[in-house]
Amino acid sequence: MSKDFYTQFILPYAGIIIKICRAYTDNEEDFQDYYQEVCLQLWKSRDNFKGDSKWSTWVYRISLNVSLSLLRKDKKVNKNSIVLPDVEDEHTVNPFNDEALKILYQAIKELSETDRAIILLYLEEKSYQEIAEIIGLSPNNIGVKITRIKKKLKTLLDGKIY
Structure with a gap:
């Protein structure tokens, strides 16, 4: 992957990738693995982007697909593997510091x-239409689901975040 591609097409959308990877991982090591795999898949799939949607929509789709694939794979794999130390650089982000965010993501x-x-x-303030395009449901269905999800989250978070 070229530095130019990373700087132009990944770094500006790192927030999207981080939020999605964070929602599907429980620790820093898995988060870094997911993040790196999303970046790799974005680079590999760059020629498949036809411009029918925004690049950010493409980033969401790839991030979600990769995270879901890795999550399913991780459920099947024995977790007794060797963990290598993280190599930190100027773009390394540790999304596991803020306690309220940890509770929300849990x-x-x-x-x-x-x-x-x-x-x-x-939470990224995408419109129902944009969410529908990414997920593959109708905007009306998205609206109904969001209402139900909010109620469920409120129940799950009741008394945990102040």
């Missing part, structure tokens, strides 16, 4: 995979 992780993706896009 509640989000209790949602189904689809609901998790929907609420993450909603």
Whole structure:
């Protein structure tokens, strides 16, 4: 992957990738693995981007697909693997510091995979139409799901975040 591609097409959208990877991981090591795999897949799939949607929509789709694939794979793999130390650089982000965010993301992780993706896009202030395009549902269905997800999160978070 060229530095130019990373600087132009990944770094400006790192917030999207971080939020999605964070919602599907429980620790820094897994987060870094997911983040790196998303970046690699964005680079590999760059020629498949036809411009029918925004690049940010493409980043969401790739991030969600990669995270869901890795999550399913991780469920099947034995976790007794060797963990290599992280190599930190100027772009390394540790999204596991703020306690309230940890609690929120823990509640989000209790949602189904689809609901998790929907609420993450909603928290990114995406329109129902944009969420529908990314997820593959109708905008009306997205609206109904968001209302239900909010209620479920409120129940899950009741008394945990002040």
